[in-house]
Amino acid sequence: xxxxxxxxxxxxxxxxxxxxxxxxxxxxxxxxxxxxxxxxxxxxxxxxxxxxxxxxxxxxxxxxxxxxxxxxxxxxxxxxxxxxxxxxxxxxxxxxxxxxxxxxxxxxxxxxxxxxxxxxxxxxxxxxxxxxxxxxxxxxxxxxxxxxxxxxxxxxxxxxxxxxxxxxxxxxxxxxxxxxxxxxxxxxxxxxxxxxxxxxxxxxxxxxxxxxxxxxxxxxxxxxxxxxxxxxxxxxxxxxxxxxxxxxxxxxxxxxxxxxxxxxxxxxxxxxxxxxxxxxxxxxxxxxxxxxxxxxxxxxxxxxxxxxxxxxxxxxxxxxxxxxxxxxxxxxxxxxxx
Amino acid sequence: xxxxxxxxxxxxxxxxxxxxxxxxxxxxxxxxxxxxxxxxxxxxxxxxxxxxxxxxxxxxxxxxxxxxxxxxxxxxxxxxxxxxxxxxxxxxxxxxxxxxxxxxxxxxxxxxxxxxxxxxxxxxxxxxxxxxxxxxxxxxxxxxxxxxxxxxxxxxxxxxxxxxxxxxxxxxxxxxxxxxxxxxxxxxxxxxxxxxxxxxxxxxxxxxxxxxxxxxxxxxxxxxxxxxxxxxxxxxxxxxxxxxxxxxxxxxxxxxxxxxxxxxxxxxxxxxxxxxxxxxxxxxxxxxxxxxxxxxxxxxxxxxxxxxxxxxxxxxxxxxxxxxxxxxxxxxxxxxxx
Numbered sequence: 001x002x003x004x005x006x007x008x009x010x011x012x013x014x015x016x017x018x019x020x021x022x023x024x025x026x027x028x029x030x031x032x033x034x035x036x037x038x039x040x041x042x043x044x045x046x047x048x049x050x051x052x053x054x055x056x057x058x059x060x061x062x063x064x065x066x067x068x069x070x071x072x073x074x075x076x077x078x079x080x081x082x083x084x085x086x087x088x089x090x091x092x093x094x095x096x097x098x099x100x101x102x103x104x105x106x107x108x109x110x111x112x113x114x115x116x117x118x119x120x121x122x123x124x125x126x127x128x129x130x131x132x133x134x135x136x137x138x139x140x141x142x143x144x145x146x147x148x149x150x151x152x153x154x155x156x157x158x159x160x161x162x163x164x165x166x167x168x169x170x171x172x173x174x175x176x177x178x179x180x181x182x183x184x185x186x187x188x189x190x191x192x193x194x195x196x197x198x199x200x201x202x203x204x205x206x207x208x209x210x211x212x213x214x215x216x217x218x219x220x221x222x223x224x225x226x227x228x229x230x231x232x233x234x235x236x237x238x239x240x241x242x243x244x245x246x247x248x249x250x251x252x253x254x255x256x257x258x259x260x261x262x263x264x265x266x267x268x269x270x271x272x273x274x275x276x277x278x279x280x281x282x283x284x285x286x287x288x289x290x291x292x293x294x295x296x297x298x299x300x301x302x303x304x305x306x307x308x309x310x311x312x313x314x315x316x317x318x319x320x321x322x323x324x325x326x327x328x329x330x331x332x333x334x335x336x337x338x
Numbered sequence: 339x340x341x342x343x344x345x346x347x348x349x350x351x352x353x354x355x356x357x358x359x360x361x362x363x364x365x366x367x368x369x370x371x372x373x374x375x376x377x378x379x380x381x382x383x384x385x386x387x388x389x390x391x392x393x394x395x396x397x398x399x400x401x402x403x404x405x406x407x408x409x410x411x412x413x414x415x416x417x418x419x420x421x422x423x424x425x426x427x428x429x430x431x432x433x434x435x436x437x438x439x440x441x442x443x444x445x446x447x448x449x450x451x452x453x454x455x456x457x458x459x460x461x462x463x464x465x466x467x468x469x470x471x472x473x474x475x476x477x478x479x480x481x482x483x484x485x486x487x488x489x490x491x492x493x494x495x496x497x498x499x500x501x502x503x504x505x506x507x508x509x510x511x512x513x514x515x516x517x518x519x520x521x522x523x524x525x526x527x528x529x530x531x532x533x534x535x536x537x538x539x540x541x542x543x544x545x546x547x548x549x550x551x552x553x554x555x556x557x558x559x560x561x562x563x564x565x566x567x568x569x570x571x572x573x574x575x576x577x578x579x580x581x582x583x584x585x586x587x588x589x590x591x592x593x594x595x596x597x598x599x600x601x602x603x604x605x606x607x608x609x610x611x612x613x614x615x616x617x618x619x620x621x622x623x624x625x626x627x628x629x630x631x632x633x634x635x636x637x638x639x640x641x642x643x644x645x646x647x648x649x650x651x652x653x654x655x656x657x658x659x660x661x662x663x664x665x666x667x668x669x670x671x672x673x674x675x676x
Contacts (some may be wrong), residue, residue: 060605221600229596246601258567261596262559263584265612267398272610274603 004029005310006099009064013054016251016321021054022070022314029101036103037084037092041333044098044310045073045123046317051250060276069097073123075112076102077336084109089337093122098313100333117292119336124157124328125295125302126288132244132277133161134287140242140275141218145170148212150231152198153222155182155303157328158244160190161291162220164300167191171218174211176227178323185326189301204230215239223248225256232261239270251321303327342367343648344437347402351392354589354659359392360408360652367439374441375422375430379671382436382648383411383461384655389588398614407435411461413450414440415674422447427675431460436651438671455630457674462495462666463633463640464626470582470615471499472625478580478613479556483508486550488569491560492530493520493641495666496582499629500558501530502638509556512549514565516661523664527639542568553577561586563594570599577608589659641665 003026010023032038050072053064064070074096078086084106086092092109096102112122124130141162143149149166153159154175163173163186174194175186186195194211201207204227208216215236221228224246235241249255265272280287294300305325307316310333320329341364348361370376388410391402402408412434416424422444424430430447434440450460462468479500481487487504491497492513501511501524512532513524524533532549539545542565546554553574559566562584573579587593603610618625632638643663645654651669658667 224598224600228600229598232596243600243603245604249598249601256598257595258570258599259597259610260562260567260587260594262562262566262581262610262612263587265581265610266583266614267612269612269614269617271612272597272600272603274600274605274607274609276604276607279607 002029002101003027004099004101006097007070007310007313008068009054009066009070011066012056015253017051017054017318019314019318024311030103032080032082032084032103035083035105037078037082037086037106037109038080039074039076039092039094039096039102039104039109040079041074041076041096041100041102041310042091042336043075043120043123043306044313044331044333045127046313046320046329046331047072047129048245048247048250048320050317051321060278069099071095071097073128074102075119075122077334086111091119091336093127098310100310114336117295120304120306120328120330121302123330124304125161125300126291128277129157129328130161130291130302131280131284131287132275133158133165134291135277135280135283136220136242136244136275137162137165139280140273141166141220141240143169143171143218147171147217148174148214148236149218149220150174150176150208150212150216151220151222152176152227153245153247154192154195155185155326156222157302159220159222160186160302160327161300163192164190166218168294168299172212174208176223182323182326185303189303198227205233208234218242220244221246225249229261232264235264235268235270237268237270239268241270241272242275243272244275247321304330306330306332308332340367340439341365342437342439344435345408345648345651346406347392347404347408349404350394353591355389355392355656357652357656362649368441370418370420370422370441373421373443375416375420375424375444375447376418377412377414377430377432377434377440377442377447378417379412379414379434379438379440379648380429380674381413381458381461382651382669382671383465384651384658384667384669385410385467386583386585386588386658388655389659398616407437409433409435411466412440413457413460415672424449429457429674431465436648438648452674455633458642458644458666458668459640461668462642463499463638464629466615467495467666468499468629468640469618469622469625470613471496471503472629473615473618473621474558474580474582474613475500475503477618478611479504479558479578481507481509481556485509485555486512486552486574487556487558488512488514488546488550488554489558489560490514490536490565491583491585492533493523493664494560495640497558497560498524498528498640498665499638502528504556505529506632506637510550512546514561520661520664523641527641536565543571546572556580558582559584563587567599570602573602573606573608575606575608577606579608579610580613581610582613585659642668644668644670646670
């Protein structure tokens with residue numbers, strides 16, 4: 001019988017997780033029960049929000065349990081369907097364990113059409129990150145032509161979509177990212193007006209004065225921390241801020257002091273709003289359709305960073321906090337059957 | 339010829355202002371030019387936002403100039419009208435100098451009907467603070483029946499209106515104020531569910547767990563600082579935060595670190611919005627009419643703290659930052675003619 005590998009949460013990390021946070025175990029490949037399919041993992045998604053699931057506290061995503069499998073977005077191939085409504089060879093996606101093989105009930109899986117787009121995009125630009133960028137931009141950020149839009153984590157799976165959709169509306173877009181290669185990606189491939197390598201910045205206020213001399217009308221925050229403090233100080237009247245992520249703070253052992261520059265909101269009557277893509281679930285098909293069309297028209301570019309091998313999933317996850325990925329970070333676990 | 343006294347800004351304060359920030363000068367009572375009225379001051383308003391006008395930086399209110407008169411809301415009596423459209427004895431209000439007598443063009447003055455309500459209320463519950471509470475609650479905070487609403491600066495001119503309107507909508511209201519007397523005012527006179535003397539609080543989180551065990555649905559922030567940090571941590575899904583004032587920070591010599599608990603907004607998809615009453619200027623008459631009706635029906639209570647004498651206006655202003663006032667802080671400068 002074939003062997004299956006899966007990752008468990010070995011312990012709850014304090015501060016920054018490391019390899020010891022993850023435990024790789026082996027077992028027999030599971031048998032699909034009634035109504036279940038056996039799925040062979042092709043791609044696994046690692047995402048910054050998963051750091052929150054490693055903690056015990058309730059948040060918007062349920063905590064992972066110590067000693068239990070990690071789970072996340074997966075694209076895989078159906079090996080065997082035991083009344084799950086799929087056929088062997090079907091490509092499916094779902095929220096599944098970090099494993100070579102998993103069983104899942106039919107309703108936990110959605111079919112992916114491999115002829116429409118590369119299957120990995122169902123975890124990236126056509127999946128949760130792309131939809132977060134789509135609805136976050138259209139429904140929460142609401143950029144207008146002529147606005148100055150600032151995006152942090154701009155070269156990531158979400159930020160790259162936010163910036164490009166903002167450009168499509170006629171806004172000026174300033175993106176912060178963490179390497180010169182990413183800045184080139186923003187400016188040369190994605191058409192951002194200004195890309196800034198935040199690792200080279202001493203004084204965010206001065207950099208923003210240069211990059212956004214007319215102030216900031218829209219701010220899409222994936223990162224938090226010092227950049228966000230500085231952007232708040234540059235908000236214009238009736239500015240809108242979408243808070244999507246705070247990756248700079250996810251590993252903080254004690255949370256830095258809280259909201260202190262709200263006075264700027266009085267001055268500007270700005271709105272700051274939290275964003276969770278699940279709120280738009282009834283409209284995911286609409287979002288994916290529009291994104292797919294923009295991609296086919298060349299209006300939206302996307303990039304993926306692929307780490308090879310399930311065994312390297314922890315490294316891929318940990319690399320998110322080092323900014324090692326450009327675009328969507330994926331783990332390639334298997335090859336589709338030809 | 340009679341003598342007029344007026345206050346000038348003697349210098350820009352660093353940190354907390356003191357008496358030396360103000361200079362009282364004497365001059366002849368001015369003569370009204372063409373189209374002007376001579377107004378004798380009866381009441382003068384001091385408000386926390388005036389601290390911002392002492393600084394050079396542009397904000398929503400223009401900076402006061404060093405060596406120039408201070409100005410703010412005044413109620414006075416027309417002594418002489420030189421084609422300004424008023425008659426001697428008329429009661430008027432406007433944004434005027436801190437002085438015994440001022441001249442003003444007709445359009446700078448609005449008539450006050452002394453038969454409808456005590457004239458001082460045109461600077462308080464029927465004036466800017468009351469309207470800030472009215473529009474801030476109805477348009478920005480939007481409390482619903484059953485909500486838990488938290489108000490800081492709850493015994494002040496704005497907060498006391500916010501809490502009472504929230505009660506009228508059927509919300510549970512928790513108010514923070516700075517003395518036991520204020521807490522009695524909140525609970526016994528205004529009908530707040532819980533009043534908390536923040537000066538007795540060691541652990542805001544624990545106090546909020548007790549006072550708002552179901553979390554916070556609406557937060558009206560007049561104060562900022564530590565309380566606001568704690569309330570953010572207790573926000574419920576789809577919470578709304580109205581940022582109206584940050585009095586705890588106005589005298590800070592260096593601004594404490596900026597927005598760091600925005601992660602809570604992701605979890606809750608909460609909205610934080612700055613509030614400036616001037617945005618609702620076209621609807622002031624509507625707001626004053628509704629407030630007046632509620633007052634006449636006994637549904638809204640108000641309190642005023644009156645300091646006697648123009649010469650004590652600086653003390654009245656500085657007392658705002660010590661929390662010496664309950665309800666609207668006024669300076670009584672003169673008596674109306676009988």
